[in-house]
Amino acid sequence: MAWQPKDLMDIKRDFVALALQEGCNRRELCRRFGISPKTGYALLARHAQEGSAAYMPRSRRPKESPTRTSPEVEKAVIDLRTTHP
Secondary structure (H helix, E strand, O other), X not given: OOOOOOOHHHHHXXXXXXXXXXXXXXXXXXXXXXXXXXXXXXXXXXXXXXXXXXXXXXXXXXXXXXXXXXXXXXXXXXXXXXXXX
């Protein structure tokens, strides 16, 4: 019998299904899945808020960059670089 590879979404779904069973020791379950309890509880909280959308991968990109260089300064730098290579 060949191994059936599982993707991360299936593993998260399995974790939540087992964690929501009556009498489940969630810390032991986290140990079995090789994740920290903080990660396990965060996944359960996201599942409670979002349902099955909690299993989707999330972007780590920040929503905003407050220290980003202004477009005017970027343009000035590019102009200088093109005139003085």
